[in-house]
Amino acid sequence: MTPPPAAHCDERDPGHAALFYRDAAEFSAAARDFVRRSTGGAALVAACPGNLTAMQANLDREAPPPTLAEVSSAGTNPARLFGLVRQFAADHRGQPVSCVQELGWSSRRGSELTEALRNDALIDLALSGSDASVLCAYDARLDQNVLAAVEKLHPVVLADGQWRAGHGYRGTSAGGAATTLGPLSSPPAAAAMLTYRTDQTAVREFTAGQARAAGLSASRVTDLVIAVAELAGNTLDHAPGPGVLTTWVTPEEIICQVEDGGRIDDPLAGTLRPKPESDQRGRGLWVVHQLCDLVEFRTGRAGTVARLHMRRPELSSRAQRRLGSRSSAT
Amino acid sequence: MSRTRFCDSSAVAALIRASKAIAAAGAQLRLIVTAPAVQRVLRLTGADTILSVHTSIADATRQPDK
Numbered sequence: 001m002t003p004p005p006a007a008h009c010d011e012r013d014p015g016h017a018a019l020f021y022r023d024a025a026e027f028s029a030a031a032r033d034f035v036r037r038s039t040g041g042a043a044l045v046a047a048c049p050g051n052l053t054a055m056q057a058n059l060d061r062e063a064p065p066p067t068l069a070e071v072s073s074a075g076t077n078p079a080r081l082f083g084l085v086r087q088f089a090a091d092h093r094g095q096p097v098s099c100v101q102e103l104g105w106s107s108r109r110g111s112e113l114t115e116a117l118r119n120d121a122l123i124d125l126a127l128s129g130s131d132a133s134v135l136c137a138y139d140a141r142l143d144q145n146v147l148a149a150v151e152k153l154h155p156v157v158l159a160d161g162q163w164r165a166g167h168g169y170r171g172t173s174a175g176g177a178a179t180t181l182g183p184l185s186s187p188p189a190a191a192a193m194l195t196y197r198t199d200q201t202a203v204r205e206f207t208a209g210q211a212r213a214a215g216l217s218a219s220r221v222t223d224l225v226i227a228v229a230e231l232a233g234n235t236l237d238h239a240p241g242p243g244v245l246t247t248w249v250t251p252e253e254i255i256c257q258v259e260d261g262g263r264i265d266d267p268l269a270g271t272l273r274p275k276p277e278s279d280q281r282g283r284g285l286w287v288v289h290q291l292c293d294l295v296e297f298r299t300g301r302a303g304t305v306a307r308l309h310m311r312r313p314e315l316s317s318r319a320q321r322r323l324g325s326r327s328s329a330t
Numbered sequence: 331m332s333r334t335r336f337c338d339s340s341a342v343a344a345l346i347r348a349s350k351a352i353a354a355a356g357a358q359l360r361l362i363v364t365a366p367a368v369q370r371v372l373r374l375t376g377a378d379t380i381l382s383v384h385t386s387i388a389d390a391t392r393q394p395d396k
Contacts, residue, residue, distance in 0.1 A: 219366070225367065226338065276376030277346065277380050279346040280343055281339070282343075283375055287338075287339050290374055291374070
């Protein structure tokens with residue numbers, strides 16, 4: 001496998017490529033070749049456990065090993081992986097950096113994939129000013145519409161062992177990121193709603209009650225309350241008018257939607273870890289991403305909608321806990 | 331802060347500011363934090379590595395300066 005021919009590379013964006021892999025062997029071979037490019041620099045490979053294991057078995061003996069990260073421990077929330085890659089590039093500024101990030105595994109849910117694609121479209125903006133190359137890996141068995149969207153985001157694609165130009169690549173622009181985001185679905189009619197103007201306590205109590213009813217553990221209830229409170233705090237500080245909190249459950253998740261008249265102008269907001277010693281505000285969105293399993297933002301002239309997802313415990317374990325509490329009560 | 335049941339990340343910025351001002355005056359801010367939500371926010375933001383955080387008055391007064 002040879003590196004991408006220079007003629008295929010967009011000169012503004014020489015190092016943002018996609019990989020369509022069919023199995024762990026193909027992933028690990030491509031990732032190894034890609035991180036070789038940054039000899040003398042730093043390399044990061046973030047992938048699912050199976051692909052990481054194959055990668056470890058496939059490493060160059062003579063070269064310094066890349067930093068390996070499991071995407072599931074970085075979090076299934078795509079913003080956390082995005083933040084990891086940003087941080088890695090920032091930590092190694094001034095030297096060549098290559099990153100391989102697995103964004104699309106075959107079982108990944110649609111809403112997560114949409115956010116992962118949005119972040120993929122923002123990676124050039126996020127890494128501008130650093131000497132970084134990024135290979136974004138997607139399972140070749142993903143839906144054709146997803147793969148077509150991936151092609152449009154990458155000047156070069158590695159598929160079937162061959163480097164080629166991405167079909168329909170549109171160049172890097174913030175517009176590209178926006179077009180990957182469709183509107184959010186409407187909340188169900190049965191969703192619970194709370195309008196808040198000044199009272200943060202009511203927001204926290206409402207959220208905690210809904211989260212407990214959805215079966216979240218005490219620590220996850222706390223996490224969701226903190227996340228919602230961060231957004232409600234932003235409403236009170238920055239937005240004109242009140243905010244609306246809407247919550248509902250699906251069999252898999254509890255969803256809290258925070259809606260207000262404010263706007264988030266920076267598409268990268270909340271993706272880089274704020275310095276612990278900073279005495280400035282601006283940690284809120286980053287905190288929200290660390291606490292929730294998925295966060296969807298839609299912002300525009302009409303305001304901002306933030307939809308927070310938290311996975312519920314498996315139904316079977318919830319049922320078991322109910323059975324357990326019943327038998328201990330008798 | 332043993333009576334503080336909750337804080338968000340804007341409180342973290344205020345605590346860091348207070349800690350710097352107190353350090354500039356030659357003293358040290360020590361916090362007593364018992365609520366899980368407050369502990370979570372301090373840990374998540376890494377503020378617990380910057381601030382002197384304790385779980386009781388006994389703990390806060392026993393330990394030497396960081």
